[in-house]
Amino acid sequence: MSYDSILVVSFGGPEGPDDVIPFLENVLRGRNVPRERMLEVAEHYQHFGGVSPINAQNRALIAALRPELDAHGIDLPIYFGNRNWHPLLPDTLAEMARHGRRKTLAFVTSGQSSYSGCRQYRENIAAAQQVVGDDAPVIDKLRVFYNHPDYIAAEVERVEHEIAKFDAADRDQIHLLCTAHSIPDSMASRCDYVKQLAESTRLIAEAIGFPSDRVQLVYQSRSGRPEDPWLEPDVKDAMTALRQRGVNHVVIAPIGFISDHIEVLFDLDEECVQLADELKMTLHRAGTVGTHSRFISMIRKLIQERLAPGTPREAIGKFGPNWDVCAAGCCPAPQRPGRPEPART
The missing domain is CATH 3.40.50.1400 (Rossmann fold)
Incomplete structure (x- = not known):
């Protein structure tokens, strides 16, 4: 089955003052973070009017990616889903199912491998697929890009x-x-x-x-x-x-x-x-890479190498391109007292 869509997956952020505490409760659920620390972080968001720019920045990234894909003949729709705030992954995957999407490439907005930067996103995608059920698309994550x-x-x-x-x-x-x-x-x-x-x-x-x-x-x-x-x-x-x-x-x-x-x-x-x-x-x-043309080009290349096997997998430095499919035990969650080892996905 060939890929029929692209999914941009990110962390999510509040888009108004009333969103801040529910958003942070989503982020910190099951983690040993003191409530006073959560309230301290909440004040950081309120300092900016309770609005995180992350969703707007991801929408800008998608807007920049669309013409880049079109210019290289990649006619696939782009969807957007978050781990912790709207648009939430279960809602996005349900929308994709309604549109008949069956197999998707996911770009996760994290360039390095870790539990919170890679595996947890994959776990969240799997949980969203379970919520949607049998009609949920198959989703394959693009590789990390720290050395692209x-x-x-x-x-x-x-x-x-x-x-x-x-x-x-x-x-x-x-x-x-x-x-x-x-x-x-x-x-x-x-x-x-x-x-x-x-x-x-x-x-x-x-x-x-x-x-x-x-x-x-x-x-x-x-x-x-x-x-x-x-x-x-x-x-x-x-x-x-x-x-x-x-x-x-x-x-x-x-x-x-x-x-x-x-x-x-x-x-x-x-x-x-x-x-x-x-x-x-x-x-x-220094500014973050954001919608820099070279970064948008990189996302397109990561997509191309999965659409067309044999496409050069670009990487520089000591380690070469990262793998596409993570091993079963890759990037496990940190062990905390009284917390069992998470399920392998």
């Missing part, structure tokens, strides 16, 4: 745009902090998340000509219980450490995110900017 040349090129252009804002005499003093969402150590130790982020960081630094001692992979937006270890260093701690070494020119590149949603806008554009002011650092934040 078009993704790296888009990241490099975003970073170089910020470097150009510094005086030419200062550019050999700039340090680059590549950020991604922190995850629990218990999750990170059972997947390739850190390895893939480190490779993206290395490829970007190499392309812009930065030596390794001026580039660092850091993390942001941790949640969970304070006593549980998560990936470090935090971006703000890294900024403070750099300032103590006499560094005062920094570019932050949020390589773990493809769009400027709340965790980018609040954690980087609010908190890190405030810290930079306190530290008397010059800080510029």
Whole structure:
């Protein structure tokens, strides 16, 4: 059976103040996150009027992808479904079933392998298929893209745009902090998340000509219980450490995110900017890849390589293209006290 549709799958976000708490309750259901932390994050959303830009940004991505597909003869409809807020995956899959869609390629808006960035999306898709029943389409996920040349090129252009804002005499003093969402150590130790982020960081630094001692992979937006270890260093701690070494020119590149949603806008554009002011650092934040033409081209190429076996599977760096079909035990959920191992999908 050939593919008859494309599905963009993302995290979802509230689109009004009344959505914030129900959305966060969806996100945190079954997780050991204190309620006070949830309310703290809720205030981040309310700071922006209770509206996350993520849905609008995904719609913009779909709008940019449509002509890219058309220009290369890929006449497949594009659908949009979220894990945590409307349009929710069960509703989108029900719509696809009504339209007679039987086999779909899914682009997940996460470039690295981890439980929360890959396997959980696959579990959510499987749960939505169960809700819809026998008429639900078969859905195959596209591979992760952390080392795709078009993704790296888009990241490099975003970073170089910020470097150009510094005086030419200062550019050999700039340090680059590549950020991604922190995850629990218990999750990170059972997947390739850190390895893939480190490779993206290395490829970007190499392309812009930065030596390794001026580039660092850091993390942001941790949640969970304070006593549980998560990936470090935090971006703000890294900024403070750099300032103590006499560094005062920094570019932050949020390589773990493809769009400027709340965790980018609040954690980087609010908190890190405030810290930079306190530290008397010059800080510029690179844009996410968003609808960059090279990134949209990359999505089209990932689709093409599945539609036409034998199409070159592009990747650069040490590891080559990732697999299309995840192994049964790939990226398991982190183990928590009293929580059984999740079902394998």
